[in-house]
Amino acid sequence: MARTVTAGPGPARRAGRALAGGVGRSVQAAVRRVRRSTHAGGAGESGLAKLIELHAVNSAGDMMITVALASTVFFSVPSGQARGRVALYLLITMAPFALLAPVIGPLLDRMQHGRRAAMAASMMARAVLAWTMAGVISTAGLGLYPAALGVLVASKAYGVVRSAVVPRLLPGRTTLVKANSRVTLAGLLATAVAAPMAGGLHAIGPQWPLYGAFVIFTCGALLSIALPAKVDSARGEAKARLTADEEAGDQAAGATDTVAAPKTGKEPAEEGAGASNRKEQGLLGVGPSVLHALQANGGLRALSGFLTMFLAFMLREHPLGGLTPAMSLGVAVTAAGVGNGLGTALGAWLKARGPEVIITAVMLCALSAATIAASWFGLFTVAAVVSVAGISQALAKLSLDALIQRDVPEEVRTSAFARSETALQLSWVVGGGIGIVLPLNGSLGMAVAAALVLVGFALSVRGLFGGARRGGTARARVA
Numbered sequence: 001m002a003r004t005v006t007a008g009p010g011p012a013r014r015a016g017r018a019l020a021g022g023v024g025r026s027v028q029a030a031v032r033r034v035r036r037s038t039h040a041g042g043a044g045e046s047g048l049a050k051l052i053e054l055h056a057v058n059s060a061g062d063m064m065i066t067v068a069l070a071s072t073v074f075f076s077v078p079s080g081q082a083r084g085r086v087a088l089y090l091l092i093t094m095a096p097f098a099l100l101a102p103v104i105g106p107l108l109d110r111m112q113h114g115r116r117a118a119m120a121a122s123m124m125a126r127a128v129l130a131w132t133m134a135g136v137i138s139t140a141g142l143g144l145y146p147a148a149l150g151v152l153v154a155s156k157a158y159g160v161v162r163s164a165v166v167p168r169l170l171p172g173r174t175t176l177v178k179a180n181s182r183v184t185l186a187g188l189l190a191t192a193v194a195a196p197m198a199g200g201l202h203a204i205g206p207q208w209p210l211y212g213a214f215v216i217f218t219c220g221a222l223l224s225i226a227l228p229a230k231v232d233s234a235r236g237e238a239k240a241r242l243t244a245d246e247e248a249g250d251q252a253a254g255a256t257d258t259v260a261a262p263k264t265g266k267e268p269a270e271e272g273a274g275a276s277n278r279k280e281q282g283l284l285g286v287g288p289s290v291l292h293a294l295q296a297n298g299g300l301r302a303l304s305g306f307l308t309m310f311l312a313f314m315l316r317e318h319p320l321g322g323l324t325p326a327m328s329l330g331v332a333v334t335a336a337g338v339g340n341g342l343g344t345a346l347g348a349w350l351k352a353r354g355p356e357v358i359i360t361a362v363m364l365c366a367l368s369a370a371t372i373a374a375s376w377f378g379l380f381t382v383a384a385v386v387s388v389a390g391i392s393q394a395l396a397k398l399s400l401d402a403l404i405q406r407d408v409p410e411e412v413r414t415s416a417f418a419r420s421e422t423a424l425q426l427s428w429v430v431g432g433g434i435g436i437v438l439p440l441n442g443s444l445g446m447a448v449a450a451a452l453v454l455v456g457f458a459l460s461v462r463g464l465f466g467g468a469r470r471g472g473t474a475r476a477r478v479a
Helices: 009-038 039-047 046-075 078-112 112-135 143-169 174-205 207-226 246-260 268-278 288-317 325-350 355-375 379-407 408-436 442-469 473-476
Strands: none
Touching: 039 046, 046 112, 046 143, 046 174, 046 207, 112 143, 112 207, 143 174, 143 408, 174 207, 174 325, 174 379, 288 325, 288 355, 288 379, 288 408, 288 442, 325 379, 355 379, 355 442, 379 408, 379 442, 408 442
């Protein structure tokens, strides 16, 4: 009997090894380029690079969970039922956060020595909950919602802690604006990479994006622990109040000057004790400029939440420009991503020169775009308002960061970041809730969007202009 000689496996194996080797080398080269970028400008030495990488991992994991939940809670059921489910989802996930928001800031003030542990706990909680949801997501039962509650609250808690950590990791001669720009941009890029990966995993099965999130968040927990030890240091820190009380601000500056005074004899000790007492009494305010900038940012963050929820249902029920619902939503999502990225890049380039003027300008741009969209509701105007909202939110947040660095004494900056981020998260919830309950009328929706911006503008514009005139004086108060 003649033997049959097959030469297939040898070349196939060699081709497979060559392909695997090429992919491996490409991945290694990409990793080296990413690390060079994240470690630039002294970020590697200060520890900021590790936070940038951690935030990228966090954003990728959140995107995995978003894709999994959207496919089950939103796209897989009729529109009316989906709206009720998402309303329930927002209610049971964000209502507890809204109730806890007033105490999250003070709680973080007491957790100053455990920030790395808090971030790792947030990551591990989401990893475990993602694995839990993977077992029940195919049925989309009510058991999914308590797990989604935990995921979202943990994500919001991470955001608040991250905002408090950034000031501790600033490289020399690097502003908070530039540092936060790099962190935000890393998150946007990670989201852009994770979205198609999550879509591919979902094509295998609805639970697979959640398994991917489990792996990503587990890695994130390890990265959290690897942050520099100074993240947990509360040396020289004090508590902040979100108040415009000028006297509080002056006392904060006085406390800073007292602590910094050279100590000779009994007098400095008495002054140091007085400063400590003032801190314990919570007399350190953020000042009027920061408070008004926070009000303006609150209006823009509410706009973001509103557009996210309202357009998700509006474009599914009434797609625009002759496109399918999925394509209409794709246009809106792309416009939002481009706007966010462009706003972050512009903020880094502008370096928040004249932050009050920048905030006022972007508020006017967002108000104008929403007003035009209310008058001429269509695919182009919707894409424009979403893009402008993304640019405005990014620039306004970076300007708020600049004001905190300029006006808030150094010892309370960390607390100010934590509490301001908590307030902004709550603003998004309010806007998202309005977007769900509003009738699906395009012109009405854009009018409400304009009204949200107008409220923030009306509350803040006078104070912002006053702060711009006092800019030179405010800088003298920086610690």
